Amino acid sequence: MITSTSPPPVSAAEFFDQAGRLGRCELLAGEVVTMPPAGGEHSIQALRLAAALLAWTESGGEGQALESSAGYRLSRTPDTVLAPDASWLCASRAHLAVQRQFIEGCPDLAIEIVSPSDSRRDVLAKVDTWLAAGTQVVWVVWPAQRELWVWRKHADRTILGPADTLTDALLPGFALPLARLFKE
Numbered sequence: 001m002i003t004s005t006s007p008p009p010v011s012a013a014e015f016f017d018q019a020g021r022l023g024r025c026e027l028l029a030g031e032v033v034t035m036p037p038a039g040g041e042h043s044i045q046a047l048r049l050a051a052a053l054l055a056w057t058e059s060g061g062e063g064q065a066l067e068s069s070a071g072y073r074l075s076r077t078p079d080t081v082l083a084p085d086a087s088w089l090c091a092s093r094a095h096l097a098v099q100r101q102f103i104e105g106c107p108d109l110a111i112e113i114v115s116p117s118d119s120r121r122d123v124l125a126k127v128d129t130w131l132a133a134g135t136q137v138v139w140v141v142w143p144a145q146r147e148l149w150v151w152r153k154h155a156d157r158t159i160l161g162p163a164d165t166l167t168d169a170l171l172p173g174f175a176l177p178l179a180r181l182f183k184e
Helices: 012-022 040-058 091-098 120-133 178-182
Strands: 025-028 031-034 064-067 072-075 080-082 086-089 109-113 137-142 147-152 158-160
Touching: 040 064, 040 086, 040 109, 040 137, 040 178, 064 091, 072 120, 080 120, 086 091, 109 120, 120 137, 120 147
Parallel strands: 109 137
Antiparallel strands: 025 031, 025 080, 064 086, 072 080, 086 109, 137 147, 147 158
16 A cells, blocks of 8 residues: 655744745745746836835834735644735734744735736635735735735725725825836
């Protein structure tokens, strides 16, 4: 009789030790998932969103804006660690950002930019993972469609386009004309 065994789940600590050698990746239920480089358009849009969030935070908004290298441990045994393209922690949780390893728990806002290699199913599964972990709002940018989808737990999705201005009750006073996000 031949038996097949799968490798044991990778812990967040093991993942943290290996991550620098693995390239861009996440840990899903103990399994390392690598992500190919996304390309220029993805990078530009991620930077524009992160910069707008940082500018808002530093001009009087409260909390902490983070870029794509921040990893969040969402669950344990097996461990799940995700790294959004940008994120934000509210003022009462901003102290979590100074950890040397992964941030325990979820961001209040997670931002995902859809890459050409991402499947719609995988993107929507990631949105569900963020919301189930307690993230209040998830913004998903679809560059090819020039759309930004806003997801909240127990609420319908909102779809915005280049003619709209992105605002959110979670970020009082934040406003980003999406024409700036989608400009060539």
